Amino acid sequence: MMNDSLNSLCPDDSFGPTVKVQSCRDGFDFTLLFEESIFTILPATLLLCAVPFRFWSIYRRPDAVKGSLLRIFKLFTIVVLCLLRLALLVLWTLPLYAALRTRATIATAALDLAATIAIGLLSPLEHSKSLRPSILLSVFLFFTTILDIARARTEWLLPGSSATSAVFVAALATKSLLLVLEALSKASHSHTQGPDMPERRSGIYSLSFFAWLNPLIYQGNWGNLTVHDLYPIDEHISSQSVDKRVQKQWDSSSKDKSYSLALAIAKALWAPITVTMVPRLVLIAFSMAQPFLIEDAINFVEGGTEPNQYGYGLIGAFGITYLGIAISTAWYQYLTSRALTMIRAALISIIYKSSLDIAVGTVEASSPASLMGADVERVMSTLQWVISTAPNIIQATVAIWILETRLGAICVAPVILLLILAYASSQVAKKIRPRQRQWMQAVQKRVAYTSDVLGSIKGMKMLGLTNMITGNVQDLREQELQKSKRFRYVQIVNITLGNAANILSPVVTFIGYGIITKYSSGKAPSAATIFSSLSLLSVLISPVNELVSAIPNLASALECCNRIQQYTEGKKQVDFRRLTREPRVSDVETDREPKYEKSKSGTSIIELRQVNAGWSPEKTVLHDLSVQIIAGTLTIVVGPVGCGKSTLLQILLGEGILHSGSVSLSTDDIAYCDQTPFLTNQSI
Incomplete structure (x- = not known):
């Protein structure tokens, strides 16, 4: 029901959005109902919808930040803010302030209290699980603090609202303090291992103004930057x-x-x-x-x-x-x-x-x-x-x-x-x-x-x-x-x-x-x-x-x-080699690179049988080649230019085209340094 006392002064129980009456707050203000609906109810509702999803997404993460004095200050500030929100809700329910209420005032105060409680539940979890300051809470606190400043002006201009105005301003000051605390870096309290990544631990304000790059810019101003000075990539x-x-x-x-x-x-x-x-x-x-x-x-x-x-x-x-x-x-x-x-x-x-x-x-x-x-x-x-x-x-x-x-x-x-x-x-x-x-x-x-x-x-x-x-x-x-x-x-x-x-x-x-x-x-x-x-x-x-x-x-x-x-879409190389040994089971079951048992001296580690190979289906470079290389021995491949020495080594690596025969290796973990031909078997 519309309050006659309120509307006799200003049309505050209408959506407005502005009062449009020169005698009401100099005609320069939003209506109280508009401020309550858009400045408080809307962001509080959005926060209450977002908190469960954020809570669920970080609940199972390992702790990234150890307990600190900053966390205690946050919790204390949130408790004080909850008490002030509760006091404001109680004041608005009193008959003394019925003439100053709109149809949304009590709902606004209740949602404000609920949003503060949600912050109290999410803030400790964000502090422990996330290395960077909470983006969700920082954005909510920043915008609602600015909007509450406009609401505080309206509250002070309402006749007979000294108590509610005082409590509201006290809550605004407490929220501003919480805004600063939530924006502080937690990097000094982190116990995660790994390189320092300023971008990863920066909050919404540092990211918005690229403040996390300032130390690097200062360092470059006073000296030459090297690759090691650059931050690790995200x-x-x-x-x-x-x-x-x-x-x-x-x-x-x-x-x-x-x-x-x-x-x-x-x-x-x-x-x-x-x-x-x-x-x-x-x-x-x-x-x-x-x-x-x-x-x-x-x-x-x-x-x-x-x-x-x-x-x-x-x-x-x-x-x-x-x-x-x-x-x-x-x-x-x-x-x-x-x-x-x-x-x-x-x-x-x-x-x-x-x-x-x-x-x-x-x-x-x-x-x-x-x-x-x-x-x-x-x-x-x-x-x-x-x-x-x-x-x-x-x-x-x-x-x-x-x-x-x-x-x-x-x-x-x-x-x-x-x-x-x-x-x-x-x-x-x-x-x-x-x-x-x-x-x-x-x-x-x-x-x-x-x-x-x-x-x-x-x-x-x-x-x-x-x-x-x-x-x-x-x-x-x-x-x-x-x-x-x-x-x-x-x-x-x-x-x-x-x-x-x-x-x-x-x-x-x-x-x-x-x-x-x-x-x-x-x-x-x-x-x-x-x-x-x-x-x-x-x-x-x-x-x-x-x-x-x-x-x-x-x-x-x-x-x-x-x-x-x-x-x-180019032609893919098919590995024609056959491995004679399997990697150790203990390594296959893990994410480590598979290792092979060390070959005993005297055993065959490379064996080629009747190999005919080359670089095209029409031309064969190696003809009916059979080779066996024993572990623990030094093998040297020699021959004139263009006889197929490099082709033989490439075949051992699985490159080229195998026309016939077989290539068996005990491991495919082979070190190889390719050469650039200095003298070619061609006419100048």
Whole structure:
């Protein structure tokens, strides 16, 4: 039931959200019901829903932090806060304060108490089980403390609320203390083993402002950084962790289809890729607030009828908006960088494993280096635009809708322009893939030739071929640049199309609006409408620019992924060797690398029987070879150039092609150092 006494002063029992009455708190405040519902009930309900899931997820973890004085201070502060919340609930139930209550006041106080009890249950567990300060509690305490400051102002302005206001402010001060305690680092009380990882033990505030990097920056300011000075990489983005997930998905994928590798990586890493949308959506919300703030600020300056408190409120709103833009942008870039790092680790791991499995001689020796360099880097440089596609669509849609409310049907003008540019960009994208493929092939050819030359540099110098080799490398480089020009021409067109939207959209929009206004005898737009619309256009153009660029960038990334996929589909080497001994059972049952019993002197460790082998099905290098090598003996393989010495050693490693015969080993744990032929059995 609505309280007549309360509403005779202010419409506080209505949702508002603002009082809109000059005689009520100078007309600059939210209604009490709105503050209770949105500032307290909503976050408290969200916390109560999240605490059980968080409690269950960390309950079975081993303790990471030992008991400390900090934990006792936290518990004491929470107990004091619970008592203050209980006192406030009791006060609000008294008939003395019935005139100041809204229909949600008692429920608000009860939920506040329940949320504090939930904090008391979760905080000790978070302190013991998690090395970093609790992100859930830190976020809840930070935002509710700010919202409670606004509520405290309202409480003090209520007539006859001295007791409830005093208790509420005391609870606010206690919550602020708890906010500081929850944000303190627990690293000094940790008893976990392993290297120091500041990123892993940093809380939400340190991560938001990248404060965990400050010690490294200071160290680099006073001296040269070395590899050993860098922090250990987070285990969640390490190559070992990523490779397990991606390889499992890749093994179950259909490798004969186009884009199978790209889809496998997307499925395996969908969580870190998707989580980047959270800060991006927050960034969209803050970005959309800018046009409204600009319009309100211009109206406030032009009108002069609003109280000064309204101007102070605008200053605070601008500060919150741009601080929110900065923090959400930082989180978006941080999470995007982590996702891209994981994708890079997945691609390089797949290339590396494929290099170990592919038969020797079936691909160029420099192919892995070229793929890990040019192709992977190209994927990384384009995927950042592709990842933001979904948020960009949302931002563009909302911006168009808001623009329609200000300019009417002319809002379709920038949309039509952008659609034309998008169509042109899609046509450009068709030319990107073949031209990029030709460029990458030219790069790979040059790198392969240069690698071969550097591997035989002594022979080249002895034969006096330096000038010829230099000319060949120069020619290959010029051919590569010629191929890259065709690709770069397309990129120039793509960049031009992307920037054209930023330049032409405001011009097209306001010209169209001016024409419609003139011939329809409509009212000329105000300064507030013009500037807010310009702000909206900038909010609209930025994501659409990225969307236009995302089409060719996606095509470029997929083409590079296809090149890597084609490399992984190369002919695999089948190990034809037979092991004569099994690893010890005690080692097989554990996760350790299997070990083999040491061979006794006089026993056979390598045996080849009537082996015919070579490097192609048509040509045999080793003919009817039978060899037995005894443990404890020194065996030397000698012979003229090209007689098959290296082929014999490669056969023992399981490389090459075994035409007939058998190869038996007591172990496949073999040390081998490959040679680079200095003199080849060929004509110069």
